[in-house]
Amino acid sequence: MELKDLVLVLHPVLAVLVVFPTIGIVVNRAWQVRQRRLEILATGKSKIPPIVGQEHVSLGRWLTAAVVGIILIAFANGIVGNILDKEVWIKAPFQVILIGSLFAGAIACLYLLYQAKDKNWRGIFATLTGMMLVILGCQDGIYRKTEQWYVSHYYYGLIAALLMIFSLAILPDIYKDKTNRWRQVHIIVNFIAILLFLGQGITGTQALVEIPLTWQKPYIQMLYEQNCATQSCTIQPVSSPKNH
Template identity: 60%
Template sequence: MTLDNWLTLLHPALAVIVVFPLIGIVVNFAWATRQRRLQIKAGNKKSKIPPVVGRDHVQLGKWLSASVVGIILVAFAHAILSKNIIKNQLFTENPPQAIFIVLMFALTIASLVFLYQARAKQWRAIFATLTGMGLVVLGSQDGVFRRSAEWYISHYYYGMIAALLMIFSLAIIDEIYKDKSLFWRRVHIVLNSIALLLFIGQGITGTRDIFEIGLYTPPPGLIFLGL
């Protein structure tokens, strides 16, 4: 296998090793947190569910959001680098475009870092917006396979929407605990339920795309022989 083949496997490998296990853990803690809250509301003050599940849900949810954005950036970086920057010799033929892409990666990562550190509502909104815009701009670059003609079964669009929902959830964490009307908590539950369905779709469409790549990729022996 070539280096490019190994780099192609990096995105799905990270999904299997990091992202999907985190999804399972976060969903489990989310369910436990809700069950504990309902038990206490019903008058059961001695719930068997430990109170730390809420804290663990929040902390691991933050890790999940970062991992989702990170794994998408990894996929974009490989696709844009191999199928656009190197293939089209972008730094030679179109240096401003190449520099713009590099800056967008840097700004997106920086915005995500600042989003984690921001406390004021307006700054969280700003950095969440910048992070989301960065993903959208990078995803629109040449080299990224989007399957736009079949957007409803597109691994790209499922992942992009899920990532934007993760970023939004990250931005409203403080509001969930401050809002006594439970509006933001309900929004969080609904949007992340949608995100969970999208992650399931990601697992299906990602497997399909790997299968399709295999159909059109010569066996390693033929690659080695230059056939």
């Protein structure tokens, strides 16, 4: 496998080793927080330790960073591969500089979102982070599968990341709101994100099968040019020679 293929595999490896286990722990802590709150309302006490709330918040913040991080890795793999293959850095150097600035800007805005205390600044940095992710996702080289967006790994992941960024931005407001309105929004947003993450497991496996490795691309391109360029065709499996 070439370096580009290893980077391609790095995205699902990090998802399996980091993101999905963290999702499981965050969901578990969220359930414990809710159970503790209900027990206190009912009996005035609970056997669940109060630290579960802090763990839920801390792990949730880490989860947002992990999700945005692996999306940037996936985007970088597709975009950089396209830049090298088509020599974009020679034909349009300003475009390459702009794309690099977007990557740096997304990371910087996410960091500033973590540091921001004021509600307005949190909204600004969350919006900027989301905008840069969307713009990067529109660049050439990204495998989007737009014609089948409803089963697209790209769209599932991008929407889940935007929801996680939004959830991070409203986090301080949850504890200040006495009406629990922001808490309800937080629950709804993250429930949708969990469904998208479940879809990510399915669509991600599908995308790995559909995206060819570097050594496979010339053969696929040659087959397309020979048989499929001017007419619809079905690629037949190659029959193995029989042993005599």
